[in-house]
Amino acid sequence: MIEHGPHKTAITLEVNGLPQFVDVEPRRTLLDTLRIDLGLTGAKLVCNMGNCGACTVLVDGVAVYSCLTLAVECEGKAITTIEGLAQDGVLHPLQQAFVQHDALQCGFCTPGQVLAAHALLARNPQPTEAEVVAGMAGNLCRCGAYRGIIEAVLSAAQQTGPQQ
Amino acid sequence: MQPFIHIDVANSEEVIPLLDARSRPLAGGTDMLPLMKEGIVAPERLINIKRAGDLRYIRADEDGLHIGALTTLDELDRHPDVRRDYTTLAQAAAEAASPQLRNMATLGGNLLQQARCWYYRGDFHCWLKGGELCHARDGRNEYHAIFDQSPCVAVYPSDPPAALMALEANLRIVGPQGARLVPVAEFLQPPSAERRTLHTLAPNELIVEVHVPKGPSGSVYLKAMDRATWAYALASVAVAANIRDGRAHNVRIVLGAVSNRPIRALAAEELVEGQLITPELARRAGETALAAARALEHNHYKLPLTRNLVAQALRDIMAG
Structure with missing residues (x-):
């Protein structure tokens, strides 16, 4: 049995492959920890209630809403944010596909969209259009860039090819 | 969110002694954390049961299906045995929420989801929160009840429990006095003056398993949404x-x-029992199922919608 809080407690998170040390209260969400404590502002705070998907990150490769995840429960897990996708200044194929297919207007929902798509393709590398629509259902885009988003995801899937 | 003490437990046995009126178990958190952010619940201790590995399994045997309460909705929807033999449950889990929520939300937590009524979730001291008045009854009630069962007209929001009721599933619940088995149909009850919740779990109890008896030959779940x-x-x-x-x-x-x-449509069941269900009989079953329904001011659409869903589900099940 492990007890934390209610005051701040020191935890170690693995974010984008690097260890990060933070002092957080148990009520601190992973989203607030990423944005406020670690300055990783790619994940966005919008509804804060698990409705919109703008805060989507990967925890051990699984897409979750970081606004509904407590930071203290992420010790020992690998967290991936949008800041961790590009390698050596080269955009991830999904990011490149979003650019090429004009899959955004204001861009506020885009980090969550890209990470949701990342999780979708990891599980289903060659999705049909219907599977992309279903797989992206947890991310709202108030600009209505859905057509471009679907095309970007399908195009990135073709580029990377079926994974072995 | 109010400050709280967070306790990780390693198995289900450690949970029970920690549960009381001032603590809450935390599984997927997809409803508990919004309730806490909204100030509707404010536990002093949050008992994180996600690491209790003994509560996360799906086992199919001659006795039916045994589902650990920590099984996520995503795991349920993707399980080959569930999809093949308990189709209504797999479909309900697949349509219950977005991919991210299904990755997080558990079946045990889904059974305990509280009303999504905007007055309950909003800044109103409504009857369900212990107040005097159901604001939805004479207010904005587009999404509310057409069968009146209590002073509150909020609807029970979860999808899988309706499928579990059609499959006559039972819950295994543990508390300080040991375990009890209760049908889902009895576990879910309208709120009362003394118990302002949509379920009958005591504060010192935990759902540990859902047991679904060997499946019928066919089952289906149909859900109407506004997008x-x-x-x-x-x-x-x-x-x-x-x-x-x-x-x-x-x-x-x-x-x-x-x-x-969720409501069993007993008269409609009786009408079609043992019958070859023609489209005409399916239509009449839909009418029978809704005979006692009464719309509120803003939800008249629910009457034909639900009637037609019943008819369509019966046609689907005959088509196989």
Whole structure:
């Protein structure tokens, strides 16, 4: 049995492959920890209630809403944010596909969209259009860039090819 | 969110002594954390049960299906045995929420989801929160009940429990006095003056397993939403039946999102029992299922919608 809080407690998170040390209260969400404590502002705070998907990150490769995840429960897990996708200044194929297919207007929902798509393709590398629509259902885009988003995801899937 | 003490437990046995009126178990957190952010609940201790590995399994055997309470909705929807033999449950889990929520939300937590009524979630001291008045009854009630079962007209929002009722599932619940088995149909009850919740779990109890008896030959879950991808149900129907020689036997019809709890449509079940269900009989079953329904000011659409869902589900189940 492990007890934390209610005051701040020191935890170690693995974010984008690097260890990060933070002092957080148990009520601190992973989203607030990423944005406020670690300055990783790619994940966005919008509804804060698990409705919109703008805060989507990967925890051990699984897409979750970081606004509904407590930071203290992420010790020992690998967290991936949008800041961790590009390698050596080269955009991830999904990011490149979003650019090429004009899959955004204001861009506020885009980090969550890209990470949701990342999780979708990891599980289903060659999705049909219907599977992309279903797989992206947890991310709202108030600009209505859905057509471009679907095309970007399908195009990135073709580029990377079926994974072995 | 109010400050709280966070306790990780390693197995289900450690949980029970920690549960009381001032603590809450935390599984997927997809409803508990919004309730805490909204100030509707403010536990002093949050008992994180996610690491209790003994509560996360799906086991199919001659006795039916055993589902650990920590099984996520995503795991349920993807399980080959569930998809093949308990189709209504797999469909309900698949349509219950967005991919991210299904990755997080557990079946045990889904059974305990509280009302999504905007007055309950909003800044109103409504009857369900212990107040005097249901604001939705004479207020904005587009998404509310058409079967009146308590002073509150919020609907029970979860999808899988309606499917579980059609499959006559039971819950295994543990508390300080040991374990009890209770049918889902009895566990979910309209709120009362003394118990302002949509379920009957005591504060010192925990759902540990859902047991689904060996499945009927066919089952289906249909959900109507107000957008093409994911939303809460406007209405839903779960149907299970054994189809033999072209006739439907042991038919179970459950209506979701129309009342404080999923409702068995007993008169409609009786009408189609042992029958070859023609489209005409399916239509009449829909009318029978809704005979006692009464719309509120803003939700008249739910009557034909639910009626037609019942008819369509019966046609689907006959088509196999």
